[in-house]
Amino acid sequence: MKQIDEMQTSQHISLGDRALNLHFKQHGNGYPVLLIHGLFGSLSNLGLLAKHLEQLGYRVISIDALNHGLSPRSNSMSYRTQAAAVKAVCEELAIDQCAVVGHSMGGKIAMALAQQYPGLISTLVVADIAPVSYQHNHTAVFSGLMSFQPSTISSRLEADKCLAKHIVEPGVRQFLLKSLTKVDGQWRWLFDVEKLYACYSSIIDWSAGESFSKPCLFIKGELSDYIVADYQTQVAQQFPNASLKVIAGTGHWLHAEKPALFNRLTEQFLAAHI
Structure with a gap:
C-alpha cells in the first residue's frame, strides 16, 4: 500500500442540489479506521485515539462533520445525508472496507453509515x-x-464568562471553547451555531435502518444517561452482534476523561475483529 504520511483535504460530493466538501485528515497506513466526533466538536476531539491507532499501524481518517470544523455548512443534518457524505470520502480515498469509531452524534453517523452501506x-x-x-x-x-458574537470578544476568558451566565458546568464550557479559534484577528466558532440550532431536531432524532449484523462495540460512560437499560431492545434489534463495555467514573465525554482506557478498549476490539 502506498505510504501516507499526512493528508488534509476536503471531499466534494453532490447531494441533490447541494455541493458538500467534507474536511478530513488522515495519517498512517494499514487497515483504514474512520473517526467521527460529536456535536459541537471537531476532528481534533478524537486526536488521542487517532495518534494511538496510527502508532498501532492503522490508516486513520478523522472527519469534520457537516456544520463543524472546516467542513461545509448545510441546511440538512439528517443521518442519511451525513452518512452519504462520509461514504463519499471513502470513495475518494479508494476505501472499499473500513472500521468506524464515532462518539455521540458521530456514533449515530457511524451507525447510519453501517446500516446504509x-x-x-x-x-x-x-x-x-x-x-x-x-x-x-x-x-x-x-x-x-x-x-454573544465571538467577533466582539477579546479573549477566551471573556468568552468563558459569557458562556458561564448560561452553562454551569466548567467542563462543558471548556469543551466548547476548544472550538473557539482566531481567524484574521477575530474569534469565531469552528461550528455553525445557527445551523446546528436549526438542525437540532434531526440531530437528536433517529430512524432505524436495516439491522447490521457485523461485530459492534458500544462503550458507555458509567455516569452518562445516553445509554440506559431501556435502549437494550433497540440496540439488539438493529445491531444484533453488539457488545457493551462501561468505563467507570466517566460521563458523556468518556474518551477525554479516561483516554487510555477508552483507547485500549477500542484497540482490543479492532484487533479481534479486523
Whole structure:
C-alpha cells in the first residue's frame, strides 16, 4: 500500500442540489479506521485515539462533520445525508472496507453509515450513544452560544464568562471553547451555531435502518444517561452482534476523561475483529 504520511483535504460530493466538501485528515497506513466526533466538536476531539491507532499501524481518517470544523455548512443534518457524505470520502480515498469509531452524534453517523452501506463497514465502535431518538436538549448550551458574537470578544476568558451566565458546568464550557479559534484577528466558532440550532431536531432524532449484523462495540460512560437499560431492545434489534463495555467514573465525554482506557478498549476490539 502506498505510504501516507499526512493528508488534509476536503471531499466534494453532490447531494441533490447541494455541493458538500467534507474536511478530513488522515495519517498512517494499514487497515483504514474512520473517526467521527460529536456535536459541537471537531476532528481534533478524537486526536488521542487517532495518534494511538496510527502508532498501532492503522490508516486513520478523522472527519469534520457537516456544520463543524472546516467542513461545509448545510441546511440538512439528517443521518442519511451525513452518512452519504462520509461514504463519499471513502470513495475518494479508494476505501472499499473500513472500521468506524464515532462518539455521540458521530456514533449515530457511524451507525447510519453501517446500516446504509453495510458492505463498507467491517466493524463499528460507538461511544456513549444509542440508536434511538433522544429527548435530551442543549438549551443552556445554545443560549450561551447565542448570547454573544465571538467577533466582539477579546479573549477566551471573556468568552468563558459569557458562556458561564448560561452553562454551569466548567467542563462543558471548556469543551466548547476548544472550538473557539482566531481567524484574521477575530474569534469565531469552528461550528455553525445557527445551523446546528436549526438542525437540532434531526440531530437528536433517529430512524432505524436495516439491522447490521457485523461485530459492534458500544462503550458507555458509567455516569452518562445516553445509554440506559431501556435502549437494550433497540440496540439488539438493529445491531444484533453488539457488545457493551462501561468505563467507570466517566460521563458523556468518556474518551477525554479516561483516554487510555477508552483507547485500549477500542484497540482490543479492532484487533479481534479486523
